[in-house]
Amino acid sequence: MKKLHIGLLPRIIIAIALGILLGNFLPGGMVRLFVTFNGIFSEFLNFSIPLIIVGLVTVAIADIGKGAGKLLLITALIAYGATLFSGFLSYFTGVTVFPRLIETGVPLEEVSEAQGILPFFSVAIPPLMNVMTALVLAFTLGLGLAQLKNDTLKNAARDFQDIIVKMISAVILPLLPIYIFGIFLNMTHSGQVFSVLMVFIKIIGVIFLLHIFLLIFQYCIAALFVRKNPFKLLGRMLPAYFTALGTQSSAATIPVTLEQTKKNGVSADIAGFVIPLCATIHLSGSTLKIVACALALMMMQGIPFDFPLFAGFIFMLGITMVAAPGVPGGAIMASLGILQSILGFDESAQALMIALYIAMDSFGTACNVTGDGAIALVVDKIYK
Template sequence: MRKLRIGLLPKIILAILLGIGFGNLFSFPFIRIFVTFNAIFSELLGFSIPLIILGLVTVAIADIGKGAGKILLITVLIAYTATILSGLFAYFTGAAFFPSLIEPGVGMSDITQAEGVQPYFTIAIPPMMSVMTALVLSFVLGLDLAALDSRTLKDAMHDFQVIVTQLIAKVIIPLLPLYIFGIFLNMTHQGEVAKVLTVFLSIIGIIFGLHILLLIFQYSVAGMIAKKNPFRMLWRMMPAYFTALGTQSSAATIPVTLRSAIKCGVREEIAGFTIPLCATIHLSGSTLKITCCALALMIMQGMPIDTGNFIGFIFMLGITMVAAPGVPGGAIMAALGILHSILGFDESMQALMIALYIAMDNFGTACNVTGDGAISLIVDKLMRPKEAVA
């Protein structure tokens, strides 16, 4: 008999549904077992992410050769432009609709970030380097290897790439559905998401709608440039979308995003460069969500809103969040400084932003990684030789 094979997307959807379904049925000690697994797996992810970036990006740059500097510049410019446009889109849409949906002066001081179920134990697995260190080191090594004629170090990096690929295929991908199940099990058991989401129900609906419109716009542009069906490509990116929905981490979703982008027709060497890079620098979904939440809070608290000041905040946000670690909630943590310095958020409003952002973090992250595929398609088309295009 042939062995029944279930794809990654059905596994992820099933994990989410089971997590929500059993969150209020399982006993507290039983839930702690899955929370313990998630704590250990999160440590493993944190350890693996810099290695994945170093192994994939370095080899991708080296294999591209002399065009590596050009592709790096193109990818960064496209990613930053997409991030800024999403923030402007969110601000002007929010400015048009939020005043009629939000009553100024509504008290929200009772919303706090829940502690969550604690694991029985955890094992610390510190990463060898930070995400940004791995990214910069990948640029330095890759660009130098692209210019060198020597094969010794280049062959060594290819062997390291094989090791990283095996780690992804044999360990991370198979365990992701169980990890996602544990996340939704804990969230449902705590009830922390529902407590926050009921306050912002109408705003969340708009944010989700904006995410969908943003992805359709990004893939329509990518489809025009790459001459492909945008909705077919968007469907092929759904495994990455649902994986990010569960993990709440662009970096942790890199293996799935990479696989989905290649299925969309992006060349492996281009995808191996753009996907890990965009996981760090492309934050359209997060920028859209932070902009909407910040604007909603300011209206709710009766704070004055200056359009020029807010646009300056969006441009700075696109730069600041690049330094965010590849972990859930990293973007909002990196954004707290400019929320205070530019928009004037005090400690209580920063706490509200953290609570609201974390509660909806998975939707913004899913938008980020799905948009990474559109950027990869554009870069792949722009970097193809003219004779290949013809």
């Protein structure tokens, strides 16, 4: 018998639906059981965040810091610029549109402990270091490893990266549906679920429209360089877009992205360099989602969301997102650290960010990889 495989997104949807349904019927003792699990899982997640940053960012920076010199620098700068643009586009759109869609004052702190329900017990798991220490350590090690001729320490860093990726894929992601179930169970129990869900639906709609606008804008810019019809260029990339929708992985979509980019007239050498690199460093769609969701949750709680704060967050997010592994939900895991350190997100807000992000993971990945084709067009024109 072939084992039935249910993807992460369907499991998250099932968890949310069950949490809303059972939250109206389960007795307080059962709710308390999931409050206990969520408390332990939150502690483990906080313990894991610095390890995720060190394990993933170190190798990513080490790999980017070597290679094709000027070509690498130009591609990285364009990709980083595109990521920053999507972040600021998301922020300014959210500041303009979200106040009409969001009801402020939703007490997200009740997500962790619904109206006085306390866990049976708690387990403290202090992290080895704080988030900023982990970021500085990762940057220092990554830049240092990029200059080393000996591969011994690089191989050790890659082994540690493998451990972290396996921890995400084998422990954190499988337990996420239970965690999300507990969140929505508590939200239903505290009577907050419907107002939060309505915000989710509205925010997802706005983000989807922003994705479409972002892709059209990227290909209009690329079309100015290559003097071709932007909609024809974008149309040829649709196979990569829909492949990414299914795989939820930029890395798994590279062969299709590469083939369609060549059909747009990009030389094989440039496409072969730019597409695999941008699968790692160009994350416009993911950045757009995270900024929009973070802004929405801050508005819901009545937390100040001034421009200098979000500008710093977006600049750091563009760097930290390079650490996103090729697994569904990896980008949000890599960004939890700066959500906590810069925006002050607690466990409840982080959990809701995870739920929002996973719900749109396919569309963000599809936006990322489709935009890679636009960057390849620009880089190819520069080098012709």
